[in-house]
Amino acid sequence: MSKRSKTVKITMDNKVLQVKRKLTILQAAECNGIYIPTLCAHEALTPFGGCRMCIVEVEGMRGFPTACTTPVEEGMVIRTHTAQVQNERREILQLILSEHTSSCLICGQKDECREYMGTIRKAGVITGCRYCPNDGQCELQDVVEYLGLKEIDYPIYYRQLRVEKEDPFYDRDYNLCILCGRCIRMCQEIRMADVLAFKQRGRQTVIGPAYNRTHWQAGCEFCGACVSVCPTGALSEKARKWEGKAEREEVTTCSLCGVGCQVRLLIKGEKVIGSLPAEDPLVNDGQLCVKGRFCVTELVNNHRRLRKPYRTQNGAELQISWEQAIELAAKKLSDCPAERFGLLVSPNCTNEDLYVAQKFARVVMGSVNIDTTARKFYGPGFNAYLNLMRMSVPLADLSKASLILCVGLDTRFGRSVVGVQLRKAIGRGAKVITINPRNNNLTMIAEKWLQPAPDEMVHLLRSLVKLTEKKGRRTMMSASRRKRGDLADELSQVAEMLGEACSPVILVGSEFLQRRESPQILEAIGKLARNTCAGVLPLPAQSNLYGSVLMGAYPELLPGGFSSTDKGRADDLSERWSADIPTFPSRRSAEALLWGRKLKVLYLIGVVPPNREPHSDFTIFQNIYPSGSPGQADLVLPAAAFTETDGTSINGEGRIQRVRKAVHPPGEALPDWEILCRIARKLGKKGFDFGNVRQIHKEISRFVAGFGNFAKPRRKASPLLIEGELRVVRRKSAGKKRADKKPPFMMNVSTVEHIYRGFPLTDWVEGARMLFAEETVDVSPEDAKKLGISTGDEVVVSWEHFQKSLLARIVSGQQRGMLYATLRNGEFIEPNPHPVIMRKKDV
Amino acid sequence: MIDREWGDIFSGFAGEQGDLIPILQRVQEKAGYITKGAIEAISQFLKISENQIFGVASFYSQFRFTEPGRNSIKVCMGTACHVRGGQILGDVLERELAISAGQTTEDKRFDLQRVACLGCCALAPVIQINDDIYSRMTVIRLKEVLEKYE
Numbered sequence: 001m002s003k004r005s006k007t008v009k010i011t012m013d014n015k016v017l018q019v020k021r022k023l024t025i026l027q028a029a030e031c032n033g034i035y036i037p038t039l040c041a042h043e044a045l046t047p048f049g050g051c052r053m054c055i056v057e058v059e060g061m062r063g064f065p066t067a068c069t070t071p072v073e074e075g076m077v078i079r080t081h082t083a084q085v086q087n088e089r090r091e092i093l094q095l096i097l098s099e100h101t102s103s104c105l106i107c108g109q110k111d112e113c114r115e116y117m118g119t120i121r122k123a124g125v126i127t128g129c130r131y132c133p134n135d136g137q138c139e140l141q142d143v144v145e146y147l148g149l150k151e152i153d154y155p156i157y158y159r160q161l162r163v164e165k166e167d168p169f170y171d172r173d174y175n176l177c178i179l180c181g182r183c184i185r186m187c188q189e190i191r192m193a194d195v196l197a198f199k200q201r202g203r204q205t206v207i208g209p210a211y212n213r214t215h216w217q218a219g220c221e222f223c224g225a226c227v228s229v230c231p232t233g234a235l236s237e238k239a240r241k242w243e244g245k246a247e248r249e250e251v252t253t254c255s256l257c258g259v260g261c262q263v264r265l266l267i268k269g270e271k272v273i274g275s276l277p278a279e280d281p282l283v284n285d286g287q288l289c290v291k292g293r294f295c296v297t298e299l300v301n302n303h304r305r306l307r308k309p310y311r312t313q314n315g316a317e318l319q320i321s322w323e324q325a326i327e328l329a330a331k332k333l334s335d336c337p338a339e340r341f342g343l344l345v346s347p348n349c350t351n352e353d354l355y356v357a358q359k360f361a362r363v364v365m366g367s368v369n370i371d372t373t374a375r376k377f378y379g380p381g382f383n384a385y386l387n388l389m390r391m392s393v394p395l396a397d398l399s400k401a402s403l404i405l406c407v408g409l410d411t412r413f414g415r416s417v418v419g420v421q422l423r424k425a426i427g428r429g430a431k432v433i434t435i436n437p438r439n440n441n442l443t444m445i446a447e448k449w450l451q452p453a454p455d456e457m458v459h460l461l462r463s464l465v466k467l468t469e470k471k472g473r474r475t476m477m478s479a480s481r482r483k484r485g486d487l488a489d490e491l492s493q494v495a496e497m498l499g500e501a502c503s504p505v506i507l508v509g510s511e512f513l514q515r516r517e518s519p520q521i522l523e524a525i526g527k528l529a530r531n532t533c534a535g536v537l538p539l540p541a542q543s544n545l546y547g548s549v550l551m552g553a554y555p556e557l558l559p560g561g562f563s564s565t566d567k568g569r570a571d572d573l574s575e576r577w578s579a580d581i582p583t584f585p586s587r588r589s590a591e592a593l594l595w596g597r598k599l600k601v602l603y604l605i606g607v608v609p610p611n612r613e614p615h616s617d618f619t620i621f622q623n624i625y626p627s628g629s630p631g632q633a634d635l636v637l638p639a640a641a642f643t644e645t646d647g648t649s650i651n652g653e654g655r656i657q658r659v660r661k662a663v664h665p666p667g668e669a670l671p672d673w674e675i676l677c678r679i680a681r682k683l684g685k686k687g688f689d690f691g692n693v694r695q696i697h698k699e700i701s702r703f704v705a706g707f708g709n710f711a712k713p714r715r716k717a718s719p720l721l722i723e724g725e726l727r728v729v730r731r732k733s734a735g736k737k738r739a740d741k742k743p744p745f746m747m748n749v750s751t752v753e754h755i756y757r758g759f760p761l762t763d764w765v766e767g768a769r770m771l772f773a774e775e776t777v778d779v780s781p782e783d784a785k786k787l788g789i790s791t792g793d794e795v796v797v798s799w800e801h802f803q804k805s806l807l808a809r810i811v812s813g814q815q816r817g818m819l820y821a822t823l824r825n826g827e828f829i830e831p832n833p834h835p836v837i838m839r840k841k842d843v
Numbered sequence: 844m845i846d847r848e849w850g851d852i853f854s855g856f857a858g859e860q861g862d863l864i865p866i867l868q869r870v871q872e873k874a875g876y877i878t879k880g881a882i883e884a885i886s887q888f889l890k891i892s893e894n895q896i897f898g899v900a901s902f903y904s905q906f907r908f909t910e911p912g913r914n915s916i917k918v919c920m921g922t923a924c925h926v927r928g929g930q931i932l933g934d935v936l937e938r939e940l941a942i943s944a945g946q947t948t949e950d951k952r953f954d955l956q957r958v959a960c961l962g963c964c965a966l967a968p969v970i971q972i973n974d975d976i977y978s979r980m981t982v983i984r985l986k987e988v989l990e991k992y993e
Contacts (some may be wrong), residue, residue, distance in 0.1 A: 194891070197898025210882065210897030211908075218894055444890065 010076040025067035025078055026054055036080050037089065037143045039096075039231050040180035041068040044286070045189060048181050052092045053143060056080050064088060090147050096178050097140075098154040100232070104132060105144045106151055132176055133241040134233030140178070161206065167215045168767030169294040170227050170237050174206055177234040183207060183226035191287070192423035195220045219441060221416045222771065224293035228276060238767070239298055243273040250662040251278045253649050255348050255642035256291040256299075256756055257414055258540035259283065259395075260651025263292050265643060265662045272297055272643050272662055282715060283395065283651065289416040290771060291754065291761065296643065298765040299756060304625055306638035307667025317636075322668060322678075328635055330682040332618045336601040338367040338582065342616070345553055345672075346606025346757045347372045347542035350647025350659050351707075352696040353672040354544065354551040355559060356688070357605055360676045363579040364685045368555040368564065369599075372548045373607055373758065375726075377541070377751065381518030383726045385538060386549060388508060388526055393535030394653045394717035398425050403501035405494075405534070406434045407461070407525055409509025412441045413771050414754060415539055418507065431501075433494055435460065436511065437748070438778075438820065439813030448494060450487075453815060454748045454833050458517045460491070461524035467495035468531040498532045508538040514750045515832050519728075539652050541753035543642075546650040546720060550704055554726060555584045559703040561722025576702065577687055605672050606757035609633065622675060623757055625764065638669035641757075645671040646693040648710070653717035656706055743835030747777070747797060747819040760824060777806040777838075778820040784810045787840055794841040797821070799834055805841055849884035858888055867900050876907045912947045912954035914992040916972050921960030923967040932968055933957055935982050939989070952993070 007018050012025075012034060019028040024047060029036050039051035047069040055064035059077035064085065067078075079085070097105065104110060132138065164172040179198070184207060187196040195218045199206050209218030227235040246266035254261045254275075261284035266274035275296040277288040284292075309325035310317045320328070333341070343361045345354060354372075361370035378385050398404060398421045411419030422432055423445060431447040437457070443449045452460045498504055506529055512521055529536045540546075552559040562569040564584045574581045602609075602616035606623055609615055609632040621633030624641045642649075644665040650656050665671070670678075673696060680688035690696050694710045701707035705721075706714045754761045754772050761768045777797060779789060789795060795808045797819070806821060814820070819838065852869055856862040863885070870881045877900055886893045900906045918924075918933040933944065936955055940948050947954040961969050966978030970988075977988055 188895070194895050197894045199898055199901045201902045209894040211879070219892070444887070 008072055008074040008076075010072050010074075010078060012078045013080055019072055021072070023072055025056060025058075025065075025070050025072055025076075028072050029067065029080060034080055035146070036067050037146050038068060039139060039143060039178060040182060042182050042185075042229055045182060045185040045229070048185065051096070051178065051180050053089055055085060055088060055092075057082055057085055086147060090149055093143060093147060093149060094152050094154055097144075097149075097152050099157050099159060100140070100176060100178060101132065101158070102152065102156075104138075105141060106149060108150075132173075132233035133236040134230075136245055138233060139231035164208075164214075165238075167220070167222075168770045169222055169239070169290070170224065170235055171241075172208075173234055173236070174208075175234075176232045177207060178232055179205055179207070180231060181207075182229040182231065183235060186225045186229050191221070191223055191225050191420055192427070193219070193221055193223070196226065216770065219412070221412055221419070221441075222290035222294065222767075223288060223416055224290070225287070237274065237294070239294070240273050243268060246273060250660050251280075252643065252660040252662060253543075253651070253657040254288070254292040254296065255543040255649060255659065256295060256754070256761070257289075258542055258545055258652035259289075259415060259417055260543065260649065260653075260655060260657055261288055261292050261417055262657070263288060263296065265296070267662050270663045272300055282655065283653075283657075284417045287417045287420050290413050290768075295761050295765045295768055298767075299761065300624075300641045300643050302625070302764045304764070305641075305666045305669070306624060306626060306636065307669060309635070309637050309668070311635050312633065322670075325635060325637060326675075326678050326682050329620055329637075329679050332601050332620075332635075333365065333603075333679065334683060336365070336618075338365055339369070340600035341365045341367045341603070342369040342599045342601070343367075343371075343603045344605070344607040344610075345370070345372050345548075347374045347545045347548045347553075348642070348755075348757050349544060349548075349606055349672055350642070350645065350649050350693075351544065351547040351551055351656075351700060352647040352693045353605070353645075353676075354548050354553045355696060355700050356673040356676045356690070358551060358553045358559065359577065359687070360680055362581055363577050363687060364680045364683055366580065366582050368582050368584045370553055370555060372542075372553050374542055374545055374548060375554070375728075377753070378513055379518065380516070380728050381513055381522050382728050384519040384522035384526070385513070385540075386720060386722070386726060388522055388536050388538045389540075389546065389549075389652070389654075389720040390722070391526065391529060391536045392653060392717070392719045393505060393537055395421060395537060396717075397503065397505050397535050397537070398422065398430075399428075400503050401425065401501070401505040401535075402430050403497055403504040404430060404432045405498065405504065405506045406432065406436070406442055406446075407506065407508050407521075408436055408457075408511035408513075409434065409442065409507050409539070410436070410438075410440045410511060414541070415509075418539060422507075431497065433497070436509075437815070437818070438511065439811065443813070448490065448497075450490060450494065451815070453746075453818065454512070454515065455517075455746075457512055457515075458520045458524060460487075461521060461528060463488075463491050464495055464498070465524055465527045465531060467492055468498055468528060498528075498534065501532070501534075504532060504534040506534050506536045508536065510539070510541050510753055511750060515748075537653065541755070543651070544649045546652065546654055547648075549720065549722060550650065551700070556726050557722065557724040559700065561704075561720070561724055563724030566723070573703075579685075579687070604633075604758075605676075606639070608758035622672065624669070625757075625759055637675055638665070638667060639675065639757075640665035640669050640671045644669070647671075647673075648697065648707075648713055654719060655715045655717050656713040657715055658710075658713055743837075745783070745797075745817055745819050745836050745838050746833040747821055747836045747838075748833040749821050749823055752822060752824055773809065773822045774824055775806055776809050776822055778809050778811040778814060779838075780814040780816050780818065781810050781812055782816050784808065787838065789840055795838055796841050797836045797838045799836045849881055852881075852884070853888050856888075858890075860889060860891060863889060863891065863896065863899060864903075867896075867906055871906060875911045876909060907945060907956075909945065909947045909954065910951065912951050914953050914973055916953055916955050916970060917958045917961065918944075918955070919959075919961045919967070919969045919971075920957045921964060921967075923964035924960075924969055927967040929968040931982065932970060932980055932985065935985060936970075939985070953989070 008021050010017050017032050037053045039053050040048045049066040049069040054067040056067045057079040159175050161174045184196045187193050195209055247268050250265045254263045262278035262280035264276045264278045265272050277286045279286045308319050310319045345357045358370045361367050433448045434442045434446040435450045437454045550561050556564055558564050558569055570581045599616040601618045603620045618634045620635045621627050622637040622639050624639055627633045642659055643662045646661045647659045648656050649659050677688040677690055697710040752760045752774055762772055789808045791810045793808045794805050796805045882893050882896050920929050937943050940953055942948055944955050944957045968980050970977050970980050
């Protein structure tokens with residue numbers, strides 16, 4: 001038999017075409033610029049053949065096959081729009097429309113009416129018929145226009161379904177749904193979240209989760225992928241319902257976590273009206289999480305954004321001009337001795353901002369007191385975490401791994417892009433093991449779920465390290481006597497799986513980072529990776545943690561990640577910057593220098609004032625939102641958000657990625673680097689004459705490898721390469737105090753991690769409040785029953801010197817006697833978990 | 844951890860996706876209807892989401908999601924019964940019992956189903972309560988028939 005050629009010859013609409021063998025008729029038509037109307041087909045999804053709009057005539061085939069499901073064959077003769085086909089399509093479309101609110105489609109007055117829809121009233125009033133928020137973007141409208149449908153011959157059947165508004169971020173009006181099934185296929189095939197399904201059949205068919213559950217209850221990740229593919233207005237974003245079409249787009253890097261997804265910002269005028277995933281195969285591959293998809297617009301468009309600089313005097317806010325503000329800052333800074341100055345900067349800033357900030361502290365102030373909030377977030381485990389980043393592998397390695405071990409990882413809301421990769425890996429036959437005291441969406445898909453008590457995590461990992469070191473030797477876990485046999489068995493199985501796996505990957509989440517033993521846990525993960533030749537990928541919560549280290553935004557590190565005690569490097573830097581570089585006193589801790597004492601001037605860039613009183617004589621607060629409690633900042637400077645500034649950022653895998661300016665900052669707000677440069681110039685310092693970000697980037701390229709090409713940064717993942725080390729204070733183990741009685745509850749405390757420039761997203765994004773737990777405590781169903789608590793009740797947890805009222809949430813699959821609290825401000829509670837008493841708050 | 848109540852339901856199944864419908868049938872046989880707990884247990888056993896299981900089960904009219912009542916009413920919607928007013932009987936029953944087809948009254952006295960054909964078209968319109976057939980049914984007779992059942 002002769003070898004089959006890769007192409008076939010077909011005739012479509014009297015044109016002879018040579019097309020690839022595996023295409024469908026629809027794809028072949030699209031490749032050759034022939035339009036076939038479709039409603040249910042989508043390039044990313046498997047063919048469905050549901051809407052019947054794409055029917056064509058094929059010679060020799062019975063009836064009208066659908067173009068989206070019929071593959072091309074040699075010699076096929078296809079006609080896509082004969083009079084009969086068009087007639088059939090019109091008939092089918094009428095049937096679809098007989099259940100769809102169709103005034104916007106076939107009304108004779110629709111064009112005249114549209115002109116009068118604008119209103120001079122200040123309220124959001126719409127005149128004329130508007131049943132659907134997708135007007136102008138609806139694919140039904142396109143098809144109706146193409147087929148020239150003018151009226152519907154069938155009686156209109158309005159389904160009278162309730163519009164579902166109870167979930168955050170998007171509304172669902174299934175009266176507009178045409179059951180094309182795109183959202184279901186998206187949820188099942190691409191996201192593999194399996195939240196949506198067709199329910200019932202025939203005329204009763206609706207789309208949704210089991211029973212009448214809300215999407216939130218059904219385990220939805222709120223990635224918005226279903227909303228993006230809906231051809232009608234059935235699924236619509238709450239925040240941009242009536243915004244209309246975007247005028248232009250800009251691809252940038254999302255700054256809401258360390259995954260660094262590429263997003264397409266939709267822009268209308270000077271406003272970002274939406275964010276969609278970019279088709280970027282390196283990181284997110286056309287996927288986003290709830291933060292990137294829905295939180296960006298609400299975050300940057302919030303009406304409380306800072307627009308003008310102001311100073312506070314006797315509790316009053318006085319608006320001042322930029323000149324006055326720069327002058328005031330310069331005056332205060334020139335009076336401030338180097339050791340009593342402090343600069344705290346957010347790890348959400350771009351590399352260029354971070355570089356200028358550390359240069360400002362070192363050159364302008366001659367001070368080493370520069371730090372980021374990551375030090376507080378990671379606490380004693382900071383250095384151990386960076387050590388794992390030195391071993392990191394790209395996310396794409398998940399596609400090669402036969403085993404993926406997740407430690408303390410939750411991928412439901414944040415990092416859901418990684419969750420999709422995990423489910424893809426499972427579909428390919430890879431195994432996932434999750435080590436987590438808590439039940440989350442990974443436990444169901446995982447081959448094994450090791451559920452240690454939070455304080456047993458380190459024992460468990462160390463046992464795994466030992467088991468992978470010497471095969472055959474079993475190590476008993478001392479901490480859990482009850483289930484020792486089972487657990488030891490499980491552990492040796494896991495160790496065996498790790499030993500046999502082909503290029504395994506260990507994903508490191510953030511759920512244990514606030515615990516005292518986090519350095520030990522992180523070190524054990526490192527050892528485990530070395531023992532099993534596994535790749536490690538820590539997934540930091542901060543968008544530019546990597547960059548903050550490489551730019552030298554810490555007292556211990558110089559740009560390029562060199563140790564600041566390295567005399568040669570410091571001298572070299574002094575020469576390049578033509579200024580004396582202060583050296584970090586080798587025996588001091590950065591924490592004591594910056595966080596533990598009162599300073600004369602504290603300069604906060606993208607950081608909220610620390611939770612202590614008073615933190616400084618004079619506080620400069622530079623951010624996108626006001627600081628919350630007035631009086632905490634003496635001078636407030638409005639800054640640009642990541643959608644309003646140019647620069648680069650380095651994600652957790654070590655890819656240098658562009659952050660692009662989509663719109664101008666609101667009011668008079670300026671990018672961080674520009675404000676810093678203006679103050680530096682006012683103080684008469686040299687080396688701050690940057691006119692744009694490109695110049696800063698060029699200067700960075702002298703210190704840091706990989707920098708240089710600003711327009712097209714090197715987007716290659718690379719492990720963190722630094723010579724310096726961060727000095728962290730390891731808290732001594734307090735020694736186990738034996739309580740007289742067994743404490744009723746152990747409370748495990750963690751800090752919120754969905755933070756942008758010091759603020760939890762929940763402050764500015766309404767929908768996020770429902771998804772991200774804050775000031776809550778999770779209780780097991782058994783304990784809740786015993787105390788008569790239900791979800792949403794207020795409870796009081798107390799221990800020796802502390803009392804706090806929190807909202808209870810009942811979580812199934814949680815260990816008895818264990819409480820998990822998520823608190824807004826990251827104070828380390830010692831010890832963690834802490835024995836507490838809990839009671840229901842008296843009404 | 845699969846609920847102990849449902850553990851034995853899965854005996855003999857390998858845990859493949861294709862086992863879903865036979866398992867659902869076994870659940871309905873045992874419990875009389877598909878309970879929420881059963882769907883949760885099946886979901887864990889087959890690693891299919893509860894949403895998808897519900898989607899599949901609700902497609903087939905053989906599965907019900909509410910507890911059956913003490914007496915079960917079937918209204919015939921076959922061609923002959925339809926012509927002779929079966930639709931009206933169904934509507935009246937729904938109003939009278941304040942439930943819709945497929946549901947059970949709050950006091951668990953009746954459940955109501957619309958069925959395709961009971962096989963006695965000559966007697967149309969027909970309703971069946973438990974094992975009793977009521978032929979040439981009228982709206983007026985409905986009420987007294989219902990009173991026979993507690």
